[in-house]
Amino acid sequence: MIEIQNVTKAYRTDTIETIALHNMNLSVPSGEFLSIMGPSGCGKSTLLNIMGLIDEPTEGTVSLAGKPITGYNGKQIARFRNEQLGFIFQSFHLINDLSVVDNVELPLLYRKVGGKERRRLALEALAHVGLSNRATHFPNQLSGGQKQRVAIARAIVGRPNIILADEPTGNLDSHMGDEIMDILLKLNAELGTTIVMVTHDERMAKKTHRLVRLSDGERVS
Amino acid sequence: MFKNYLLLSLKVLKRKPFYTFISLFGISFTLMILMLLTSLFDATLGDNQPLTHRDRLVIVPMLERTRTETDTIMKIDTLATSYDTTYTYEDDIVSTSNGPMSYKFVTENLTKLEEAEHYAFWNDGYHQDGYLDGRKFSFGAYYVNAGYWDVFDFKFLHGSRLNEQDDEGANKVVVITDKAAKTYFGEATASVIGQEMQLGAETFRVRGIVARPLSDSPMFAGDVFFPITRVDQREIDSDDVSGGFGAAFLTSTSGRREALKNELTFLGDNYDMSGVEFYDKMRLFNATFYEGYARGILQEEDGSKALRLLFIPVVLLILLFVALPLLNLVNLNISRVYERKAEIGVRKAFGANGSDILYQFIFENLVLTFIGGVIGVLLAIALISYVNTNDLLGITRLSYSYEVFFYFLVVIVLFGFLSGILPAYRMSRTNVADSLR
Incomplete structure (x- = not known):
């Protein structure tokens, strides 16, 4: 369950104040697959970052799993992200110096999980996205679709309740985009993972449970 | 976790070979120079034989004789109403002579000092040629008293020291360095003890072989050591007070050195100069080991002043030498870490907190400096053995003791830590959303 209440996000410089989100309210129940659409610069990614606790609202509150995230220190937020959240980015953000399986292990590094167990869980996650045979490859040896699948494996390896995906199909052709979408839908259906996805693709958005549209930092539907 | 960090560090280093080369070059070169300096410092001023007791040592390298004449200066006060003159009498130094002391002076005046426990006298003014099977070798000759071996605890490889009986009997025995033994006999083994060496016109029996000291000091730079009484008759x-002898003393504790120095100064200042031709005043230079060293470098007569003068520039120079490459490395690290902004963002998004990032980058930097350090050590060892083999620093030979390695390890860790902490700290505080943009 994600609860966004009266959230405003403003970016300030010395001379200009830009409102990225204005008085936003949004509630995402557990198990929902929600998509967010809107033109560029309307605040989609900002909203997603605030939900993912990687950016702070200027005003308003964010509650995750029934807990309002206020007064948490950096370490507590880091732990919360680690245990509850998984991220998928448009540009994958894999670490090119690490092998596929090492990339997938990443969230587990910041938990007290032993090396063997980490490896087992990472391979399991890779199997889930159909990339078991690429475990020892490096990201630059993979296609875009494969990279995004590795990113999904990384996002699910720690069994988070919520996955936040920022245009996961944006850099992929439609065939690969469909593949990724299928994996996300399967995740949502089989594991009950809550997924919030920002997308430009109407076709993808239609496959999700609900669609929220933003414009100029405000909800329009 | 560390395995992961280590693997990543090595991969990152491999990914940018040129950057890695520049960094490693800077680190290894700096550390090599530092190691050489430490080694030189250790060889010269360290706790090495024959200067193990250097904290109780007081050296009298020379005495100074001066001749003063009383001058009469007349001053006329032209403003005075009546014609008036004032006379003042001032001592004016007209002549000074510095130099080592004579045999008589040291044996008659410097053997009854209250604060001295052991007395060493030596004459290093001669070279002695050694002959064997039609070959000729040139050796630095030292004529030393029995107490010399108490003050300077040479490392005896074989045989034993010279003693009082050798001094009294002017015995034809010598102690030689291992280098001299190898030069003359081709070996520095126990079998050399008791063998004869033809030195000048006479034959001497080898009593002992000592390890050649690491440092170059006029107190013990000889190859062959004779009983003091074998010196030129x-x-x-x-009868002169000046001659060819230096002196050094050991006090019972390091705290007594000042008292001995005062005693020596008093002795010089109050020396009866009636028997000394031309000169009418005497000063006995005396210095502790470090004062003597600083005095030698700065040519400053006052040993303790010389030590103070030398200390600050040397420390500043070393700090500067370390600070420059350190700043350079910090700079390189900042750009290196910035390139990995996205990676830091991803790590943070997936649960790394600020200190995880901080540790990771400090660890990576330690890996880099460690590799640089190992290269630096290898270079330094190669250079040290080259310097030693070819005697590039004269008698001084550089050492790589455990102490040097220990200091070196400390320097590596400090270097890695200091050059990594600032960039790592900055990155650990990066906003995740900004890093991933």
């Missing part, structure tokens, strides 16, 4: 018979 004219040195022994001379």
